[in-house]
Amino acid sequence: EAGVTQSPTHLIKTRGQQATLRCSPISGHTSVYWYQQALGLGLQFLLWYDEGEERNRGNFPPRFSGRQFPNYSSELNVNALLLGDSALYLCASSLKGQGYATNEKLFFGSGTQLSVL
Amino acid sequence: DQQVKQNSPSLSVQEGRISILNCDYTNSMFDYFLWYKKYPAEGPTFLISISSIKDKNEDGRFTVFLNKSAKHLSLHIVPSQPGDSAVYFCAAIGAGGADGLTFGKGTHLIIQP
Numbered sequence: 001e002a003g004v005t006q007s008p009t010h011l012i013k014t015r016g017q018q019a020t021l022r023c024s025p026i027s028g029h030t031s032v033y034w035y036q037q038a039l040g041l042g043l044q045f046l047l048w049y050d051e052g053e054e055r056n057r058g059n060f061p062p063r064f065s066g067r068q069f070p071n072y073s074s075e076l077n078v079n080a081l082l083l084g085d086s087a088l089y090l091c092a093s094s095l096k097g098q099g100y101a102t103n104e105k106l107f108f109g110s111g112t113q114l115s116v117l
Numbered sequence: 118d119q120q121v122k123q124n125s126p127s128l129s130v131q132e133g134r135i136s137i138l139n140c141d142y143t144n145s146m147f148d149y150f151l152w153y154k155k156y157p158a159e160g161p162t163f164l165i166s167i168s169s170i171k172d173k174n175e176d177g178r179f180t181v182f183l184n185k186s187a188k189h190l191s192l193h194i195v196p197s198q199p200g201d202s203a204v205y206f207c208a209a210i211g212a213g214g215a216d217g218l219t220f221g222k223g224t225h226l227i228i229q230p
Contacts, residue, residue, distance in 0.1 A: 004160070033217060042121070042206060043161070045217030058217060090160055105151065106218065108160030 004109035025093030032074040038087040123221035136194040140207030147209035
């Protein structure tokens with residue numbers, strides 16, 4: 001069974017441009033999460049989508065947005081790129097929301113390395 | 118403000134010995150804790166977790182200890198093996214999980230032969 005897949009693996013953009021990152025969850029998973037890992041920092045929660053709706057977002061500006069499609073795949077868009085947006089962007093999926101009571105855990109993709117020049 | 122802190126950016130341990138990775142948290146609303154392991158060019162993978170109603174959870178060579186009063190948890194790996202060399206992230210989540218997992222910055226564990 002395929003795991004979480006992300007594309008592209010690497011993305012190089014210049015300041016002011018827009019970046020689009022894509023994620024396909026594990027089959028049967030309805031929740032998709034986006035995390036940012038900037039150099040020297042831990043994973044920062046960006047967005048959570050479940051059943052096509054945005055459920056929550058982390059402490060990031062509106063330049064960071066996304067959506068979830070009917071097939072549960074997801075897209076992260078970053079507008080008006082800044083140098084500081086350079087980071088590894090990780091997508092994760094789970095069966096539903098992070099319901100730890102049911103012992104669900106996140107399954108991560110390998111990430112998209114975004115470089116803003 | 119870091120709510121989950123891993124104060125050791127790196128840790129070097131000899132093969133066969135015990136590796137102890139530490140994690141502190143500040144948010145008393147956290148009630149479920151997880152450890153993830155990450156190899157270069159790969160996404161993090163779930164390793165082990167513990168609920169706040171427990172103080173220990175064991176899975177093979179991996180044991181996680183939770184000290185709620187000290188807001189501290191640790192991951193023990195015994196015996197340490199070369200394949201354990203990776204970055205280990207401590208993560209925490211509060212009731213409902215709506216705010217997503219809060220991760221620490223990670224500790225790079227290096228197992229020396």
